Amino acid sequence: MTFFPKIVRCEKYTVKECGSYHGYAYYKDQIHIDCQYRCVYCDIKLDECGHEGFALDHFRPQEKFPDLKNDPKNLVVACSKCNRSKSSHWPVDIKLEVTYLDEMGFIDPFEHNRLDFFCVELSGVLVPKRSPSKYLIKLLGLNRPSRVVVRRNRQLQRRIDDLIVSAEAIINEVIQSGEMTESSWRKLESAKVAISGVRQLRQEISNT
Template sequence: MTNNIPFRESHPSRTCTTQYTDHKRFKPHLRVDFNQRCGYCHANDIYLGGATVFHVDHFAPQKKFPDLRLNYSNLVYSCPYCNRSKSDDWPSTDATQNIANDKGYIDPCGEEYVNNFCRDPQGNIVPLSPVGIYMHKRLRFGLRRHQILWIIHQIRVTMNELHSELEKKPADYALLTQLASLNKEYLQYWDYITDNKANA
C-alpha cells in the first residue's frame, strides 16, 4: 500500500459558537469549518452545486437523539449523497457510542478519520479498517463518482499551476499544449458528472 495517497489534504474543525433555533442556519459556518468539502467523502462542493446543494448532517442522527439537533459539535457539512446514504443509521442507543462491533461512523473532525481511509493512485477511496469498510459500504464510497470528483480536482489544480506558469511565459507553446490537453480531459470528466452518470 506504499503507493496510496492521503485521503484528504485539509482537516475540518468546528469553531462556531453562535446559537440558532434552526440547524440549517449553521450551514455557512460549517462550510467554512469543513473547507467547502463533505466531511465524509471529502468532495468539494464547487463540483456538486455549492452550498445550496450540500446538507447539514447530524452525526448522531437527530431522529434518535433530538437533544443534539442544535449542537454544533454534532453537525457535519455533507454532500447530499453521503447524508442520504447515512440517513438515521447508528450502531447504538447512545449518542456517544458511534462505533460498536466494527460498525458505525468516525467523526470527520476526529484526528483518526484519515487513518481509516486513503486513495489509491487512480483516486478511488480505499478503506483501511473494519469500521472504514463499514462506512465505505454504507456511504457508497465505491461509486465511480468519488474517483471522478478527485480526478477533476487534481486536473483543476494542475491547470491553475499551468496558468501561473503561463503568466511568466505567455508564449510557451509546450505549456499551452499541455493546458489545452488538460482542459479537454477536464471537460470530459465534467460531462460525466453533469450527465448524472456518476451515481453508478
C-alpha cells in the same frame, strides 16, 4: 489540501438569551463555514454541486440522540446522497462515547484526520486504509461514479496548476535574463512542453 482538509469548529456558537441552543437550522451558515463548504463524507465541494443539494446532517442521528438535536457541535454538512444514505444509521452502542468500533461506525471529521482512513488514487477512487473506512465506502456509496469523476478531475486540475506555475517560472527567467541564448531557447522549449501538457490535461477533463 486537495482532499479531506483538516476542519475545525468555531470557538463558540450563538445561543439564546436563556443559554439554550437555537433550532438546528439556525446554524446552517456557520456549519457550512466550519466544514469548508464540503460534504464531510464524500468530500465534494458545494461549488462542484452547483451550490445545490447540501444539507445539515446530525452526525449522531437525532432519532437515537434526541438531546443533541439542536447542538451545533453535532452538526455537519453532507451532500444530499450521503445524507440520505447515512440516514439514522449508528451501528455503535449509543451508550459508548466512540463513533466507531472495530469494522463499523463513523469517522468524526472534526476529531480525526480522514486521510488516515482513506487513500485517493489518481483514478479518483477512494481506497480504505483502516476501519471503518470500508464500511463507509459501502454504506454511503463514496465511490459512486459522480464522485470518482470529481476526485479524478481535481487530481488533473492540480497537475494543470503545477504545469502553469512551472511554465510561468521558466518564461520569467528567460525574460529577466535579457538575452536569447541557446540555453534560453531550451528553457522556452520546456515551457512549451508544459503548456502542451496543460492542453492535454484539460482535454482529459472535458472528456469525463
